[in-house]
Amino acid sequence: MIVAIDGASGTGKSTVSKLLAQQFKLSYIDTGAIYRSVALVVQEKKIELNDEKRLSSLCLSLPLRFEFVDGVNRVFLDKRDISEDIRVPEMSMLASKVSALPVVRASLLDMQRRLAKINKNGAILDGRDIGTVVFPNADIKIYLTASNQVRAERRYLELRSKGMDVDPKTILEQTIQRDKQDSERAIAPLKKAADAIEIDTDGLNIEQVKQKVADIITQRG
Numbered sequence: 001m002i003v004a005i006d007g008a009s010g011t012g013k014s015t016v017s018k019l020l021a022q023q024f025k026l027s028y029i030d031t032g033a034i035y036r037s038v039a040l041v042v043q044e045k046k047i048e049l050n051d052e053k054r055l056s057s058l059c060l061s062l063p064l065r066f067e068f069v070d071g072v073n074r075v076f077l078d079k080r081d082i083s084e085d086i087r088v089p090e091m092s093m094l095a096s097k098v099s100a101l102p103v104v105r106a107s108l109l110d111m112q113r114r115l116a117k118i119n120k121n122g123a124i125l126d127g128r129d130i131g132t133v134v135f136p137n138a139d140i141k142i143y144l145t146a147s148n149q150v151r152a153e154r155r156y157l158e159l160r161s162k163g164m165d166v167d168p169k170t171i172l173e174q175t176i177q178r179d180k181q182d183s184e185r186a187i188a189p190l191k192k193a194a195d196a197i198e199i200d201t202d203g204l205n206i207e208q209v210k211q212k213v214a215d216i217i218t219q220r221g
């Protein structure tokens with residue numbers, strides 16, 4: 001079973017996906033973390049965004065691993081745990097930029113499809129183009145939405161809880177800018193698949209969103 005959960009940042013995709021993956025014994029593929037990892041290497045190795053050759057070889061040989069450590073989904077690049085490094089606001093912005101490059105998207109497609117096939121029960125993938133491009137035939141497609149204000153607030157609280165000193169106004173501006181970039185790019189933009197079920201998460205807590213999606217999986221799965 002393939003469950004595609006798409007939506008803008010701060011709609012609760014990753015939290016809900018993790019919980020559902022545990023409940024339904026599916027693997028969880030955080031595709032945003034893949035783009036964030038590419039962004040991290042691009043920054044550290046000072047790869048130019050117009051250097052298609054280096055970008056493609058980086059994406060095709062990215063030694064990325066997801067591992068549950070003490071119930072938390074950690075991201076490893078080879079042996080290095082990059083879970084925290086990829087979550088800083090700067091990396092969110094660079095991931096959004098890097099993910100608009102056709103060579104990056106094309107080179108990461110196979111990896112996402114491969115990762116989703118590892119568990120025989122199936123996978124939940126969250127991202128922007130899972131239901132439209134990566135798995136257009138997914139068994140279940142969910143599209144989460146929330147207002148800008150609510151999304152920025154969730155993101156702000158998440159970063160604060162990790163001890164980061166962030167400014168709410170800057171987070172709101174970055175949230176709006178990132179989603180504009182993600183929805184307006186030419187290739188695989190953030191958009192609802194025609195057959196996706198839309199859930200407006202304003203005013204709902206994580207448990208309520210999770211329950212709504214769990215009910216859909218149980219009915220259809």
Ligand code: DC
Binds near residue numbers: 127130182
């Ligand atoms: O979900 P996230 O915030 O971790 O994603 C970081 C960036 O990666 C996001 O701004 C756009 C990009 N992304 C994408 O283009 N396609 C995906 N399927 C997932 C993420």
